[in-house]
Amino acid sequence: MNEMINVSVRPIVEYAFRRGSIDARFRTATTMTEGTRLHQMIQKTYGEHDKKEVPFETNLIYEEMTFHIEGRCDGLLKNGEQFIIDEIKSTSLPLIEVDEGTHPVYWAQAKCYGYMAVEEYNLEKITIQLTYIQSETNEIIRYQQETTASELNEFMKWVVEQYAPFARWKQKHLTMRDESSKALTFPYDSYREGQRKLAASVYKTVQDEATLFATAPTGIGKTISTLFPVVKAMGEGYGNKIFYLTAKTITRETAQEAFELMETKGLHASSVTITARDKICFKEKTICEKEYCEYANGYYDRINDGMLDILHHETRITREVIEKYAHKHRLCPFELSLDLSYMADAVICDYNYLYDPRVSLKRLIEEQKKQTTVLIDEAHNLVDRAREMYSAELMKSPFLELKRNYKRQNSEVSSAAASINNTFITYRKSTQNGSLVLSEIDEELIVQLDTFVQVSEVELLQQKSDELLLETYFLAQNFIRIAKLYDQRYMTYVEAGKSEVKIKFFCFDPSHLLQKMRKGFRSNVFFSATFTPFSYYQNMLGWKEEDYAVKIPSPFPREHANVYIAPLSTKYRDRERTLPKLVTLLQKVLHEKPGNYLFFFPSYGYMEQVFEAFTSPDEVETVIQQSGMTEEERESFLKKFTSDRKGSLVGFAVVGGIFSEGIDLKGDRLTGVVVVGVGLPNFDTERQLMKSYFDQAGRNGFEYTYVYPGMNRVQQAGGRLIRTETDRGLLLLIDRRYLEKRYQQLLPYEWQHFKLIQVT
Known part of the structure; x- marks a missing residue:
């Protein structure tokens, strides 16, 4: 009995006919929505006896396999007694650059439908037509090939033979x-x-x-x-x-x-x-x-x-x-x-x-x-x-540079870039204390960007080598794409300095x-x-x-973790004052229970400040997380945490970073975890805007923006400690805020048996 192989037309012809090289140089791409619109535009011109979106299927036997091939052709046209398969393709290329042999896969796709139409209607011959429509100008060009039933039969045998392995x-x-x-x-x-x-x-x-x-x-x-x-x-x-x-x-x-x-x-x-x-x-x-x-x-x-x-x-x-x-x-x-x-x-x-x-x-x-x-x-x-992913930003400087670079080379690109640069200048004049917040899209800017994208496409199709133009083109295109998603969950944020202006569509709620x-x-x-x-x-x-x-509750007895809270202020304004007490506390932890530790901090700056002040005895080795570590450097960091060390090891790391999630240091590889602070994100302008958004949406803006994300980081970092049923260790949370209700109620059940440490 033959095995049944189900396959659609497009994948089987792509497998058989794709040839050539990868070429990631600039080429435009029609969106799916735009492509559908252009297809429908052609199909509306069909005659009374013409059909659109015609389903076809066929069975072909090859070497004890039955290939069930199905698909849907764009059009089946009738011109008197003549049948025509119409395959519609939209393209952003100028039609002068498209010829009959440009896309072998398209012809193959249409021929598959031709074979199935010949079979279904018992035809001796059929005309295969490729219809190209230019996405910007709506210009149309058509190519036709007349082919016989026997030719299509040989063609399909060859396609199936290629796909068979x-x-x-x-x-x-x-x-x-x-x-x-x-x-x-x-x-x-x-x-x-x-x-x-x-x-x-x-x-x-x-x-x-x-x-x-x-x-x-x-x-x-x-x-x-x-x-x-x-x-x-x-x-x-x-x-x-x-x-x-x-x-x-x-x-x-x-x-x-x-x-x-x-x-x-x-x-x-x-x-x-x-x-x-x-x-x-x-x-x-x-x-x-x-x-x-x-x-x-x-x-x-x-x-x-x-x-x-x-x-x-x-x-x-x-x-x-x-x-x-x-x-x-x-x-x-x-x-x-x-x-x-x-x-x-x-x-x-x-x-x-x-x-x-x-x-x-x-x-x-x-x-x-x-x-x-x-x-x-x-x-x-x-x-x-x-x-x-759903936010987008643009800077002024690339448009100013392109305006100057293309003044003689391409006046349309220069003019389009100049218009956008002028809009940035207008925004800079409108800012107060260097920033501006809007709750709507500047439609004029989107029109300007759309013009810039169109004229840049023409230039890039000609010379393709200007990295600045190419990069700015894609940034502008993404800005337009995100603008289509913009709604009440977004805000427009403008930040201006002496020589630079940034405009950002910021998605608060994705x-x-x-x-x-x-x-x-x-x-x-x-x-x-x-x-x-x-x-x-x-x-x-x-x-x-x-x-x-x-x-799912934790399967590990919570008594396996000795949890402590040290109510020492780690707020930014108090850090310099409390630094000596913090260092003394960390050294005390190591002295009372030697072993392998991870010390987590809310920022690189704070971590480095403590690291410099932390003088460890000879039997204590320290290693510190660096920004932008390679995979080899990360592995080297973790390999130091061995279970057979003679002395102690302290890894200084950032909460929310690469070592606070997804790593397993089981058994004696990790003795304890110390989390300094409550993990709050930076109090920057974007976070402040986010807080305002959630407040206006009827939610607690401070908790949504700072507390919940911060305590999530703390839980992830602390979760490095107990990884198996036999793991035991010490978890120390250092911050006065852990005694406040809003933070304490976010501690997992496994940590709620904590003991207080008095910091002197």
Whole structure:
């Protein structure tokens, strides 16, 4: 019996016909909405007997496989007895640059529909038509090819033959994946207390196609407790793909380890980790042009062989694996990871690949999304990250420079840049004490930016080499994009100095946008150890009434942590005065219980001030977190925390930084954690504006802006201490504010048995 291979027209022809090089030089792109509008514009010109959006399907047998191919063509036209397949494509290129052979994939797509139309209507021949419409001018150009039924039959045989090796791998892989995931048991001897409840909640969420908000304590094993049930659900036919989103490299590695663990228990599933382009690029500069990079040159000529090689031989496709095969096949490692992400069962990546409108994986088609479960690790981080993604800013200086640079070269670019520069000058004159706050969009500025984008496109298509123009073009384009999202949850902030002016569209509340971005996926699981207070994260992450929620208590006896509060003021105005007492207290901790410690501070400046004043005995080694540490430097920092040290070790770190989340220093690797301060974010202008926004929205602005995010950081830092059932240690919270009700009520239950230390 033949195996059934289901595939849509677009992916099968792309696989068979994509050729050439990666070229990331400037090229414009029509948005999906604009493309739909232009398609509809053409379709409105169809005649009475013409049809639009015509569904087709066919079955083709090849080597014991039956290929079920389906798709929807833009138009099926009739000219007398002549049938015409119309494939409509919008383009931002001038039509003079588009000829009959520009896009082989488009012709192939149209020929597939031609084959199915010939089959359905019993035709001997059919005309294939490509209709190009220019997105700015609405100019139209058409190319036609008449082809016979026998020619189309040979064409389809060739397409299927090209796709067959990948189809064989996919069918074999999916069979092995589903059988192994059905047979898979929890990869540890037993569940920790609470793990089974979390896993069951995740499974039900996937089964019911719902969204879950899960609070589970640090150290419970949230990664395996969320991934395992989704993998099991896939084996039962509930979904077909996983995205595991995380903000930090360390937590990405934890997800990779979870797949490795399940693999040792018999799972056969593919996972790929996406590493940022600038980190994984083999070249000195990330210039994706065939003239500069041999990995970009001819990439699409080699990608199919490279993909099949890696898919046949690897399941856990980490950065190291991608680099190995990218070198072997001369493929860009970043583009290879993106191409693999559409094939793999699981994708481990940063939040922005799904949520950021500038970066998101746009080729993830709706049908694939419907079968995808999204796991959002450490989801408390998504609040601030989403604010960044949905905000945008522009500076005055690039427009002034472009105005001058293009005065003789291109008067239209110079004039457009000058208009924007003049608007910045007007804003500077309107500011009081260097700043201005508005609750609306300057529509005139958006029009000016739109003009700048249009004239810059023409220039960039000609010469493509001006990095300043290219960068400013993309910033302007993003500003326009964010302007379309602007509503009552935004504010416009202008900051002016003598020579520079900044305009920012600041998104205070990203909840509705996050809610919108999660639509279309089968299920979403937001999980964190620190959803406290839960109502805050419900509001900020886009909670709906029908969403599920679960809270898992800590499985570890709270007596394993000796929790102390030292009521010493660490407020900015008091720091110099209390510094000697703070240093004495820290030294006392080390003297009374030697071991490995992490000392967390609210800022680099304060940390460095204490570090300089901290004179440690010879038997105490110190190491300090630096801003912008490389992965190697982070690993070196953590490797110092060994369980067999003769003396003590103190790691000075920043609360909310790379060492306060996602790291496991189990057993004697960590003796104690000290958190200095209550973790409040900086009292800068943007935070003050945010506070005002939440006050006006009827919420407690100070708590929403400062207290909740700050105490979240404290909980994350303190959560480094107890990671397993056998861990024990000391947790010291240093600040007078921990005795105030608004802070104390945010302490987790596991810390509420604290004792007071008198500071003298």
